[in-house]
Amino acid sequence: MAKAIKWYIKLQIKWGQANPAPPVWPALGQHWVAIPEFTKRFNDETKDRMGQQLPVLITVYEDRSFDFIVKQPPAGYLIKTKLNLKAGSKVAQKDKVGHITFNQLKEIAEQKIVDMNAVDVAWAMLTIDGTARQMWVTSDIHGMSLEEVRAKLG
Numbered sequence: 001m002a003k004a005i006k007w008y009i010k011l012q013i014k015w016g017q018a019n020p021a022p023p024v025w026p027a028l029g030q031h032w033v034a035i036p037e038f039t040k041r042f043n044d045e046t047k048d049r050m051g052q053q054l055p056v057l058i059t060v061y062e063d064r065s066f067d068f069i070v071k072q073p074p075a076g077y078l079i080k081t082k083l084n085l086k087a088g089s090k091v092a093q094k095d096k097v098g099h100i101t102f103n104q105l106k107e108i109a110e111q112k113i114v115d116m117n118a119v120d121v122a123w124a125m126l127t128i129d130g131t132a133r134q135m136w137v138t139s140d141i142h143g144m145s146l147e148e149v150r151a152k153l154g
Contacts (some may be wrong), residue, residue: 003061007031008154012052015046031060038066046070053077055115071115075131078108088135100132102140102152120151 009027018024018039028035043055055071074079080087083098109124118124126149129139141149 003063003065004063005059007060009058009060010011011056011058012053013042014050015048015054016043016050018046018154020040028058028060032064033058033060033066034064038068065110072112073113074134075108075128078112079128079132079135079137082108084139085137086133088137096136096138098139099138100129105129105132105141106153120148122153125149 002153009031011023013024020035020039024039025035026055028038028076034068038058046054054073056068057071058066058068060066072078076088079085079100082104083100085098088099089095103129105125106121108128109121112128113121113124116124116127118127123146125134125141125145126144129141132139133142144152
């Protein structure tokens with residue numbers, strides 16, 4: 001029989017660097033989760049990509065045991081990494097901070113699609129393009145329709 005789920009907790013934690021301090025301690029402590037056990041398991045499973053801040057979904061069961069799923073980095077982080085940016089535009093609607101190519105968008109979309117509710121890579125690319133536009137990063141697909149992006153993908 002499956003365990004009864006009591007809570008879902010969403011956090012952003014740096015891979016391989018979880019410790020019993022905020023944000024981990026307040027979020028897990030209130031649900032009586034064994035924080036040292038969580039930090040040890042999390043750090044052991046995520047040491048390969050040390051330092052990246054990633055979303056984590058923690059499932060806490062009635063018996064206070066837990067499981068967790070580490071998701072892909074946020075789209076903004078992936079865009080900044082691809083373009084070697086420190087941040088998005090500081091002056092909205094004036095300063096464009098970079099340009100992302102079709103192939104870069106495709107790579108990000110293929111990585112991120114597992115965490116998205118997009119039906120295909122083209123749809124995911126348009127979603128990532130929307131994030132890029134909010135950061136004032138221009139792209140090769142800005143203004144294209146879903147059908148046009150699908151056609152360009154082949």
